[in-house]
Amino acid sequence: MRNDCTGTSRGRAVSMALRVSIPLLAGLALGACADATAPTAPASNPGPAASLLPQTVWTPLFNGTNLSDWTTWLPARGTGSDPERYFQVENGALHVLNVPVTAQEREFGYLTTTTAHSDYRLRLQYRWGDKTFAPRAGQPRDAGVLYHVTGPDGIWPSAVEFQIMEGNTGDLWALNGVNLSTTARSGGDGDPAYDPFGEPLTTAFPAGSYKRVQRAVPLPENAGGWNDLEMIVSGDEAVQVVDGQVTARVTGLRGPDGSPLTSGRIALQAEGAEVYYRNIDLRPLAYTPPPAGATVLLGPDATGADAWQSRAGGPADWPVQGGVMTVNSTAVPGDAASSNDVRSAQAFGDVHLHLEFKVPVTREDLPEQDRGNSGVFLQGRYEVQILDSFGQPLDGRNDLGAVYGQTDATSNAALPAGTWQTYDLQFRAARWQGGQKTEDARVTVYLNGEKVQDDVPIGVSTLLGAPQAESDGPVVLQDHGSAVQFRNIWVAPPDSGS
Known part of the structure; x- marks a missing residue:
């Protein structure tokens, strides 16, 4: 069942400052149904031959x-x-x-x-x-x-x-x-x-x-x-x-x-x-090239760069150079609707998402939430946080590796700002029957090759995310005012071994 949404974000009117000050309200604000017009990824996409699990060890x-x-x-x-x-x-x-x-x-x-x-x-x-x-x-x-x-x-x-x-x-x-x-x-x-x-x-x-x-x-x-x-x-x-x-x-x-x-x-x-x-x-380091059959959303030499749209559905305006896409921020503090998020043109259900990101180096005297803040939204609904959390305590459900506002990472696997880091997200969409949700969405998160979320349930959409629905949804990369960079983004069917 799809929502009757226009692509504009109802929840984006919520203040960006609100997101920082009251993270426990995550999921109570309704965001844009960014998936309403996104075509569903082809079901015929073949699965990879090898395991996608990226866990590395010392x-x-x-x-x-x-x-x-x-x-x-x-x-x-x-x-x-x-x-x-x-x-x-x-x-x-x-x-x-x-x-x-x-x-x-x-x-x-x-x-x-x-x-x-x-x-x-x-x-x-x-x-x-x-x-x-x-x-x-x-x-x-x-x-x-x-x-x-x-x-x-x-x-x-x-x-x-x-x-x-x-x-x-x-x-x-x-x-x-x-x-x-x-x-x-x-x-x-x-x-x-x-x-x-x-x-x-x-x-x-x-x-x-x-x-x-x-x-x-x-x-x-x-x-x-x-x-x-x-x-x-x-x-x-x-x-x-x-x-x-x-x-x-x-x-x-x-x-x-x-x-x-x-x-x-x-x-x-x-x-x-x-x-x-x-x-x-x-x-x-868990830099993983796309396996056979993966859908490349951003690859070397800007391969797949046209796979991204603006939040409203027009062409994305984040600059891409040498296979690296950088947030083109229009975010105004206190005005979440000003954020220049981008979303994938395709929508996805159960998926393995790999992306690499680099948060900029910022002054250490800034509040942590003002240092390299961004996020990746699964189905446009559930945010996995991007932030400069190197050396920081994990105590607010809003650090790197967190399901924003809901579940902290089990350990701090962050690398220093200015370093390419990796996310591998094994996502299982919520299950629905007769228009009613019967099972929560679930996600396993690998940060820099370390498992920091293990098949955790996501009961509600995260703050600023689109409302939960039976439909598939896009990958959304967030503009939260920081010039975060992205590269090597691909999706594939989830690995059964996660």
Whole structure:
């Protein structure tokens, strides 16, 4: 049964501010029947051959027992020879430079993975030992994590370095001709410092150069204990995080030959200081291409961009460039009807929806609901929230991963703003008989490869959503005043294994 709607939103007259201040009223306001004129997706769409379930897990990159899948490189020894045991495994940790201190200089080197990696999160813990060695004896202790290591080995190879150093942990180094783009301000020592609101900076370092981008802010270090590092490496972009604080964001990583730098080995430095590493884990990012038979709503090179309409049914006016669609916001605070939402031209029932999104970096002093706010509405009725919730407590049923106003995510799987994130939504539409609803809609939500909603019922339409009805409905992407970006959006029949 379809509603007799015109495509204009009755519920959009509800203040956008109301949505933030009283989320428990979600579903009590009636929204537009955006599905009233949308054609139903073809029933003949074949299902994918493989499982759509995107769940990823943290996998040890270092097993805590031996150096399997790693190898050493030292200038005087080359690959795989470490007779003085610069790199040892002790009590589940990697112990670097547990060797006697002498007047002799200890050569620099590194322990590197034997395979290259791309599109991943890497986390680890480090703590300092007591020893320092010539030529850095008595100087601030220094080490680092190298990623996107390519080309010949050497001191140092072409790579990006996540600096670990007393007083400078979180700096980023572009090694041996690597170049990048970021935003920065003038920092100490003449080097730029990452600033999310600084001036655009695109480097043009020559081969053989070693250049630093200083961390965003000074950070305290647990000098005698363990410190947490994480990096998110996505294509030619990277974000570095120290103890939950973003210290650097870069895009447009390029190798010495100017080609995009999107993969490479991972290495741990020995640079004149005793250091321990443990809990070195890697988790793939859940970037999933559309399977066979999927309906592509937005793909590379703007494939499917014409699959979107304005809320009123005309052409969508969100700009699309390089396969990325950006919210073209007309939202006025306090006037929900001003929102420039877009909707899919097709309507869907039971569905697996995959989309990737990037929330913009905003000032940390803003209220959370003003930071990267958007949402994806299933059937135009049920909103799964999009928000910058990195590092935030989940306590209001309105954070990233929430069914807005109804069910919080079970865990905070958010990545930092400015990073491509993923949603995979396994949706089962409400069931109806004789014009009466007999079963609630249900959804399973995977955020960045982690299941954060497990087949939860959705009893009512969420605030600003269209009223519940027996008809199928479109996918709606919300304009809530933030320039959120979207890419790689596709739908397929739901996977029975969710």
